[in-house]
Amino acid sequence: MLHVPKIKAITLDLDDTLWPVEPTIVRAEQALADWLAQHASATARLLSDSPVRSQLRKAVLQAHPEVAHDFSALRLAYLGRAMALAGDDIALAPAAFEVFFAERQNVTLFPDSLSALAALAARYPNVAVSNGNANVHRVGLGAYFVGSVSAQSFGVAKPHIDIFHAAARSVQCDPDEVLHVGDDAHLDVVGALNAGMQTAWINRDAKVWSHPQTPHITASDMAALCAALGLDL
Numbered sequence: 001m002l003h004v005p006k007i008k009a010i011t012l013d014l015d016d017t018l019w020p021v022e023p024t025i026v027r028a029e030q031a032l033a034d035w036l037a038q039h040a041s042a043t044a045r046l047l048s049d050s051p052v053r054s055q056l057r058k059a060v061l062q063a064h065p066e067v068a069h070d071f072s073a074l075r076l077a078y079l080g081r082a083m084a085l086a087g088d089d090i091a092l093a094p095a096a097f098e099v100f101f102a103e104r105q106n107v108t109l110f111p112d113s114l115s116a117l118a119a120l121a122a123r124y125p126n127v128a129v130s131n132g133n134a135n136v137h138r139v140g141l142g143a144y145f146v147g148s149v150s151a152q153s154f155g156v157a158k159p160h161i162d163i164f165h166a167a168a169r170s171v172q173c174d175p176d177e178v179l180h181v182g183d184d185a186h187l188d189v190v191g192a193l194n195a196g197m198q199t200a201w202i203n204r205d206a207k208v209w210s211h212p213q214t215p216h217i218t219a220s221d222m223a224a225l226c227a228a229l230g231l232d233l
């Protein structure tokens with residue numbers, strides 16, 4: 001029989017695992033556009049053009065490959081470049097970024113997430129592992145996490161094994177004692193499997209699994225994950 005070590009800690013993806021990210025980003029983009037229209041109208045006009053936006057994004061990535069994993073740094077650089085190009089005051093970039101960032105933290109959880117997080121946190125130390133720039137404290141979930149390792153803070157993104165190993169180390173666990181939970185088959189499940197972790201795939205949309213390695217647990221949502229772990233909600 002396959003030996004599966006006891007789970008001592010959980011590492012947890014955030015975007016699309018605990019909340020849908022798309023509506024959050026749409027709202028944040030709108031808040032930023034509204035702010036720019038008021039405070040940097042030439043930039044707002046420039047960025048209303050979709051080809052200009054994608055050109056700017058490419059230019060920023062080319063100019064700052066060292067922060068390719070850091071969405072906050074990229075967006076700040078993007079806003080600064082747009083303001084310079086439009087002839088607005090580039091000193092406004094940090095304030096504009098903060099408008100986006102604040103709304104980025106204003107997430108609407110999936111209905112199953114909060115009680116599942118509470119149940120998980122009552123049994124295990126939870127560590128957030130995210131490539132995005134949501135902050136568990138700013139989204140109001142800090143009480144359910146003992147720590148977080150982000151691509152931004154750590155310097156490499158999932159699926160690199162180092163970010164998973166850093167998360168395991170942060171709770172004094174070997175990788176095989178950790179269950180990584182996430183929605184992305186490649187970034188979360190395959191990444192964590194390669195790092196030697198146990199894995200749970202949160203498959204909310206009934207997608208078909210298409211990788212040679214398979215997750216230890218597949219759950220349709222966070223409540224189903226808790227059921228699979230024998231946790232009461």
Ligand SMILES: [Mg+2]
Nearest residue numbers: 013015016017
């Ligand atoms: Mg995700």
